[in-house]
Amino acid sequence: MKIPLSDEIAARVEARLAKFSLSWTKLDLDPLRRATSFKVVVLCEMLGGRTKAADAVELTDNTLDNYRHGKQDPTFATLEMLAEKVGIAGRYLGGEWSFEKGSIRIDLSGDGAAGTTATSMRPPGLMDNPPAPYLHGYDEIGPSAALIEHYWRRLGLDPASMSAVLAEGDSMMPTIADQSPVFVDTADRNLADGGIYALRAEGRLIIRRVQRLIGGGVQLLADNAAAYPPQEIGEATLADLEILGRVRSAAVAC
Template identity: 70%
Template sequence: MKIPLQGDVAAKIEAKLAKFSRGWAKLELDPLRRATSFKVLVLCEMLGGRTKAAEAAQLSDNTLDNYRHGIKDPTYATLGLMAEKAGIASCYLGGDWSFEADSVRIDLSGQAGAMRLPMPPGLMDNPSQPYIHGYDEIRPSSVAAATVIEDYWARLGLEPDAVSTFLAEGDSMVPTIADQSPVFVDTGDRDLVDGGIYALRIESSVFIRRVQRLIGGGLQLLADNNAAYPPQRIDETASAGLDIIGRVRSVAVAC
């Protein structure tokens, strides 16, 4: 699909792209982070420039600039808010964006069936869009979180001591996370947020599920592979005693 750009927005995007692409090359951004920075850049201009975009997204100018430069990653919620303010449905954030003269082209052809690359760090709370294969149960990993460079955790706003590492197993979260991929869990964040992905201990096993709050109380635990794994409803009394290990914040691609 194509999104036509009004007024001089196209010219501004073209100018900003020429400027920022040099910085992206200098930083040697990987394709995922570069793609996210490009989306922020486009949305920023569609919202009227950095200052207006920062106000719309409830961010500081410097934070938004870090997103455009690729120094930090926005959360999915932030990117979704910017898209909403710009009149673009958040479901299009998972597509491949490109700039063409007076429009932005969004290619969604790779989302159904084909394996996709994961979203960049910080976008873990994406909706059920196909990026890569998923998992069922997880187990403690021999991969120590401390071995990951501190800058990575800083970009996610995490304390290294609060990060636990697990290995994904199975297929219940297809297509969000690959089987046997290291999954990084923030054990300091146990407050359930609607739509967030959490590591939960149920009886003697540890699972990862997306959480949905129900009207009137209680929760639904959702597997992204919902064709094979139906939602699991937990009433208000049981949900109050749910053993929450922490919130999933990132995942590495299995080798």
């Protein structure tokens, strides 16, 4: 996807990227924070500059400058609001952004070019579905309870049924790391084929992917299959399996 800019806006974007990229290099920003700062700079200029952008999302000029320099990360809600003010759908925030010949190029494939490309990343999101856009720093801001509820509702989940547990061990690597917070939908315990579930076996929490077997029963599969062989649960003993719920999301270290 390409968003053509007017000559005036393109010139401002180019000048601001040149200015702020010096800060990014000086601060030795990691690619994720650099990617977020890149997007803030572009969106600010598309809105008419720092002051107009700050007014549009009710921030101070200094706060917006911290975002542009990469000293702080905006919340996802703030960045989404900036994008919506210029007519860019929130789903495009998870793509790789670059400035090319007077246009903003957004690559959702994850195969964007290097250099000025703003590399983003995506966590598992809804584990069984396409990943949701993710922006570096969202998990660092200590979001309010209302914001967390809004996040679950946007994913089509009932906030009241969501519970958090800590993953133990490396059985689900690389999908879920050891000691990662894992978010479980306790209202969904139906063991859908291909779903990831939190289970309790012999008093120990395990997280496994489920494969339904012909004729009844399931196999519990670890993503780290080389170290953890499949475990078959027959139809006769399936009712004895303690199912905590379906894993819907997991935190990603950054």
